[in-house]
């Protein structure tokens with residue numbers, strides 16, 4: 001297994017003086033088995049099913065608000081809020097749970113740092129069959145105009161999560177390696193300003209498709 005990503009993390013921390021605020025795991029069970037030689041031919045490794053996302057910052061307490069990214073309560077939590085009672089006291093983990101600790105309705109649960117994109121989105125963004133999904137406006141636009149879609153796009157929901165978690169409407173979001181500009185499009189949809197940098201002109205040109213496709217949808221064309 002290559003440890004280049006881990007070396008990069010240490011270099012970001014030690015040489016660029018960035019703080020690691022939190023590590024996120026993007027779980028993706030639909031990912032193709034890689035490296036194929038080890039997983040499917042020699043059968044000496046299991047399938048890699050997650051990607052790491054490192055949230056790093058030059059300051060130790062960058063702006064963030066987990067109330068912007070609350071998820072739906074689980075069924076058991078909903079039941080607990082309805083019932084209004086549970087066993088308080090000390091847990092085997094040594095946490096002391098007070099009599100009312102869990103009874104405040106916060107309009108949603110604090111999400112875990114394991115992100116599981118909706119299955120549809122995973123299929124679109126990660127598997128090679130992604131390019132065949134027929135209802136993705138970016139794909140449709142690229143096909144119609146003979147443009148090659150960017151081969152390594154991020155799931156839109158992943159970008160939206162971090163924009164909502166870490167910024168407010170009106171803030172500026174920068175992506176220095178923009179590719180198909182998933183970040184710029186998500187930022188614009190969420191009312192943020194954006195600045196995106198991409199070295200390959202063909203990817204810049206293709207990224208316009210995101211905005212033109214969205215305009216066409218709005219206008220019902």
Ligand SMILES: C[S@@+](CC[C@H](N)C(=O)[O-])C[C@H]1O[C@@H](n2cnc3c(N)ncnc32)[C@H](O)[C@@H]1O
Pocket residue numbers: 150152153154155176177178179180181182183197198199200203
């Ligand atoms: C993994 S892709 C990003 C994909 C993007 N997140 C998306 O959802 O479409 C990385 C991009 O960085 C671009 N890139 C690499 N080195 C660069 C540099 N020095 N300056 C600007 N862009 C660069 C590549 O051309 C590539 O499109």
